[in-house]
């Protein structure tokens with residue numbers, strides 16, 4: 707009798723063990739998202755923290771054995787030297803198993819039109835094959851699209867989504883934009899602002915030129931000359947897509963699109979949001 711009871715108890719314990727294992731396999735994993743990023747001056751880190759907060763994700767900050775801790779000019783100089791020498795910054799040891807995560811948000815500052823060199827080091831150190839990556843970045847003027855193109859070329863066996871990018875000058879807008887981005891791509895539930903398409907490009911009026919000048923006139927680097935503009939309505943304002951012609955360092959002319967938002971309020975300063983090259 708006692709032997710029979712013990713057998714029953716053992717059987718029940720085994721069944722309970724099986725069912726709790728099954729449950730943990732079915733329960734959504736609290737750590738299915740990872741936010742991994744490099745940030746030199748804190749802008750990308752601010753976006754990384756916001757993503758991690760909204761997604762309840764794990765975070766991993768990439769650090770370097772010899773940090774880029776100089777001024778902007780010194781960083782440019784060091785990068786140029788590294789490019790000439792074909793060297794890359796050495797990462798501090800890191801533990802990262804990409805297979806542990808369903809989606810990896812990969813963040814970086816834009817350097818020389820693409821992802822910063824510590825990310826090049828990361829891509830060499832970690833195998834992201836078969837992963838799902840959502841890039842995000844911060845920049846002085848732009849670089850999301852070109853960096854995503856470069857990531858796709860560098861990681862042909864990895865799913866790389868459309869990413870999120872923001873100018874560092876408007877970093878305080880990141881929390882709201884991140885929410886919209888995460889909802890649009892179904893990482894969060896909630897309504898998104900549906901925006902109409904831009905109108906066809908049209909010749910610039912004087913008012914359009916004044917808006918471009920008010921938004922972009924104080925940007926410290928040359929952005930080029932606006933040629934034509936498309937518009938669309940946004941909540942409480944208008945968004946402009948200026949087709950801009952600019953001279954490259956090799957003398958060739960290139961076309962970019964510069965996006966500007968202008969609020970309806972008469973005293974609001976138009977805002978330069980990004981350039982797409």
Ligand SMILES: Cc1cc2nc3c(=O)[nH]c(=O)nc-3n(C[C@H](O)[C@H](O)[C@H](O)COP(=O)(O)O)c2cc1C
Pocket residue numbers: 744745746747748749750751778781782785814815816817818819820844845846847848849873874
């Ligand atoms: C070496 C270097 C190169 C840069 N190149 C670009 C660039 O090509 N385009 C751009 O829009 N911003 C460029 N920037 C500006 C950074 O992308 C911007 O300051 C970014 O928000 C910094 O992010 P962090 O604070 O996370 O380091 C560059 C900055 C540095 C230091």
